[in-house]
Amino acid sequence: MSRIVILGAGIAGHTAAMHLSRWLRRGHTITVVSPQADWNWIPSNVWVGVGRMRPEQVTFPLAPLYQRRGIAFEQARATVLYPEGTADDPTPQVEFQRTGPERDGETGRIGYDYLVNATGPKLNFAATPGLGPDGHTVSICTAAHATGAAQRFAAAVARVQAGEHLRFVIGTGHGTCTCQGAAFEYTFNVEHELREAGLRDRAEVVYLTNEADLGDFGVGGLAFTDRGYLTSSKLWTESLFRERDVRAITGAGVTEVTPTAIRYEQLDGSFHELPYDFAMLLPPFRGVGLTVLDRSGADISDRVFNPGGFMKVDADYAAKPYGEWRAEDWPRTYECAAFPNIFAPGIAFAPPHAISQPRQAPDGTVIAPAPPRTGMPSGVMAHAVAETIRDRVLGRTRPAHHASLAEVGAACVASAGAGFRHGSAASMTMYPVVPDRHTYPATGRHPRGNFGEIGLAGHWVKYMLHFLFIWKAKGRPFWTLIPE
Amino acid sequence: MPDTTATTATTAPVYAAPVFLDTAPAPLPTPQTLSRRRNVVRQLGRFVAFNVKMIGMILHGAH
Numbered sequence: 001m002s003r004i005v006i007l008g009a010g011i012a013g014h015t016a017a018m019h020l021s022r023w024l025r026r027g028h029t030i031t032v033v034s035p036q037a038d039w040n041w042i043p044s045n046v047w048v049g050v051g052r053m054r055p056e057q058v059t060f061p062l063a064p065l066y067q068r069r070g071i072a073f074e075q076a077r078a079t080v081l082y083p084e085g086t087a088d089d090p091t092p093q094v095e096f097q098r099t100g101p102e103r104d105g106e107t108g109r110i111g112y113d114y115l116v117n118a119t120g121p122k123l124n125f126a127a128t129p130g131l132g133p134d135g136h137t138v139s140i141c142t143a144a145h146a147t148g149a150a151q152r153f154a155a156a157v158a159r160v161q162a163g164e165h166l167r168f169v170i171g172t173g174h175g176t177c178t179c180q181g182a183a184f185e186y187t188f189n190v191e192h193e194l195r196e197a198g199l200r201d202r203a204e205v206v207y208l209t210n211e212a213d214l215g216d217f218g219v220g221g222l223a224f225t226d227r228g229y230l231t232s233s234k235l236w237t238e239s240l241f242r243e244r245d246v247r248a249i250t251g252a253g254v255t256e257v258t259p260t261a262i263r264y265e266q267l268d269g270s271f272h273e274l275p276y277d278f279a280m281l282l283p284p285f286r287g288v289g290l291t292v293l294d295r296s297g298a299d300i301s302d303r304v305f306n307p308g309g310f311m312k313v314d315a316d317y318a319a320k321p322y323g324e325w326r327a328e329d330w331p332r333t334y335e336c337a338a339f340p341n342i343f344a345p346g347i348a349f350a351p352p353h354a355i356s357q358p359r360q361a362p363d364g365t366v367i368a369p370a371p372p373r374t375g376m377p378s379g380v381m382a383h384a385v386a387e388t389i390r391d392r393v394l395g396r397t398r399p400a401h402h403a404s405l406a407e408v409g410a411a412c413v414a415s416a417g418a419g420f421r422h423g424s425a426a427s428m429t430m431y432p433v434v435p436d437r438h439t440y441p442a443t444g445r446h447p448r449g450n451f452g453e454i455g456l457a458g459h460w461v462k463y464m465l466h467f468l469f470i471w472k473a474k475g476r477p478f479w480t481l482i483p484e
Numbered sequence: 485m486p487d488t489t490a491t492t493a494t495t496a497p498v499y500a501a502p503v504f505l506d507t508a509p510a511p512l513p514t515p516q517t518l519s520r521r522r523n524v525v526r527q528l529g530r531f532v533a534f535n536v537k538m539i540g541m542i543l544h545g546a547h
Contacts, residue, residue: 206504214505238510243518248505263499273499409541424521427534429541449544451537455521457530483542 001027002393005094005112007078009034009062011042011375012346013118015382015484016389018475021069023390031072031110035099037061039473040143043375044466046185048146049280050153050193052418055143058470065475075100076108078119078288081304083339084295092341114389117311117336117344118382121285124174128283130257131173137257137279140186149280153190156278160199166277168194169262171208173281175253175367179374180209180217183282184237184426185415190280191244192417192424200245207241207248208274208281210367212267212359214238214248217412218369220356222430223443224450230443233428236452240416240426249274251359253367254281269362285347285370287311303338310350312337317352325353327406327436334385335400343389345381347373355434376410377403377433379484406434409449413462416454425458427451 004020006013009032017032024030038059047053066073076096085091091111098106123141125132133139138149160166170187172180187207194203207214215221215233222233241248251267262274262281287309292301305311315331329352336342344350355371373381384403391398409431416424429451435444443450472482513521520526 206502214507235510238505238507239513241505242507242510243513248507249502250505263497265497266503270503271497271499272502274502409544411538411541421524422522429537431541431544446544449541451534453530453534455527455530456524457527457534460527460531461534483539 001029002113003111004028004030004114004116004389004393005110006030006032006116006118007034007094008118008120008346008348009036009039010118010120010346011378012120012348012382013116014039014062014473015379016116016118016345016386017066017071018069018473018479019383019386020389021071022480023386024393025070028393029072030070031074032062032066033074033076033078033094033096033110034062035075035077037063037075037100038143041466041470041473042141043462045140045143045146046182046189046415047418048143049138049140049149049186050189050418051150052189055147059143060470060474069475074098074108074110078290079107081115081290081292082295083115083292083304083342087295087297090295092339113341114392115342116382116385116389117290117342117348118346119288119290120347122288122309123283124286125283128174128254128257131254131281132283135257136259137173137281139283140182140280141282152278153193157194157197157199159277160194160202161197163202165202165204167204167206167275169206169208169274169276169279169281171206171249171252171281172210173254173257174284175210175265175365176284176370177210177282178218178285178370178372179282180211180369181372181412181414183207183209183280184217186280187246188240188244188414188416188424189418191246196419196422205246206274206276207246208252208254208262208264209248209250210253211369212251212357214241214250216356216369218356218372219430219433220435220444222428222445222450222452224452225447226452233452240454244416251367253361253365257281265361265363265365265367267359267361267367287348300338304336306350308350311342311344311348313344313349315350315352317350320353322357327404327432327434327438329353330404330406330434332402332404332407333388333400334381335388343385345385346378349373371405373405375412376484377405377408380408383484404434406432406436408432413458413465415459415462418459421456423456423459423463424454425462426454427458427461
């Protein structure tokens with residue numbers, strides 16, 4: 001009998017739990033430890049944030065589903081790992097603190113044979129003074145945040161309706177943010193809602209980003225063929241900004257948000273102040289801050305996590321200049337470097353380096369996107385990790401399954417406005433996510449793997465994916481046929 | 485006794501007005517292109533094409 005503990009119930013953790021529960025039916029225990037009671041289809045938070053969807057349309061409670069599937073569920077936040085056990089008990093274990101309403105604050109421990117660290121990110125609003133829902137800006141990172149954003153957006157729209165001219169600023173709230181695609185989506189959904197309401201002439205929409213160029217999206221941009229030409233996502237994205245009259249500020253690292261202005265530094269070393277009336281700025285991510293203790297109680301966290309709190313796995317972490325980055329640097333199995341019975345798929349693993357070109361201002365401030373590892377790639381990684389654990393539990397002597405970001409592709413459907421007839425989205429595919437210039441010397445990616453198109457069909461695809469992935473997450477009939 | 489009052493002077497940044505990206509050189513879609521992007525019949529075809537593209541990528545990346 002094996003005990004598998006999964007920390008986190010986001011896309012990675014939930015994917016691993018669902019697959020393991022169908023492969024390991026008898027005699028094994030699967031426990032999910034997550035501080036949240038609900039699962040959230042985060043890509044649709046963008047529609048919650050403009051009031052197009054209600055939060056209950058993008059979330060569902062985990063406990064009933066896990067009970068039905070024989071998965072134990074602890075609504076709790078993991079705090080300490082004991083991968084070697086303790087002085088009294090050699091069983092590897094996790095300490096947690098409950099977050100549910102009835103037993104909030106209680107602590108407990110659970111032993112494991114295999115541990116999946118899918119804790120995702122800590123939303124590090126504290127990195128920028130004034131950033132976030134406790135500061136002066138809104139967020140769409142969680143369903144609750146998106147609900148708050150929708151309320152503030154509605155209030156701003158009411159002011160425009162009353163005749164005021166307002167500035168809506170959307171983007172990244174720090175020089176090292178990732179998930180620019182989410183900010184891009186929210187920008188164009190806000191623009192769409194204002195246009196649909198007939199208020200566009202009194203509303204200025206600004207996209208403020210740490211990307212050096214529009215269309216970078218944290219993956220160094222992409223090139224694809226369009227009407228016989230190899231074109232760039234930069235030109236394609238700039239065209240959309242021009243068409244929709246959205247103003248852009250690139251290469252910006254936000255340093256402070258006051259009640260009336262956003263202060264930022266740009267890559268040329270200049271400092272600027274942008275007055276705003278409504279702002280949605282994404283936070284940078286950190287690891288969730290787990291402590292790791294050895295059997296004697298000594299803190300060995302730095303053996304397991306990098307300084308950002310992300311788990312060190314089977315990647316090549318040797319520091320090297322941008323020109324020497326290789327696809328092989330990226331992890332394949334997500335097995336923890338220090339403890340092979342621990343895995344870290346999704347945002348929890350420490351990337352070896354960025355994907356976009358590293359850049360910094362003359363004073364040394366880093367202003368460059370961190371690598372995205374959410375959504376579809378996150379599910380693919382978790383699937384591979386679940387397969388590896390299944391094989392080991394069942395005694396199959398097979399090599400670990402792999403899903404390097406340099407081997408898998410991603411589809412990104414960036415909503416640019418909702419509505420069955422008037423919606424729009426920028427649909428993109430890239431293969432692989434991490435450019436491999438050895439295999440694909442021209443652009444780093446497969447010549448037919450990259451694709452980009454704007455149109456109503458993209459909105460339909462995103463809407464379809466909303467229902468498909470919630471269907472899959474709920475484990476409804478034929479859910480296994482839906483890919484990650 | 486040494487005077488320490490003048491040893492920690494730092495220069496506060498001077499904040500300038502924002503400078504926006506000039507997107508004027510980017511291509512502007514024609515009315516025909518915008519119409520194609522909203523044409524339901526054409527977009528049904530693009531919907532199928534994008535799904536085929538995604539499935540191909542998933543199969544290609546499957547291990």
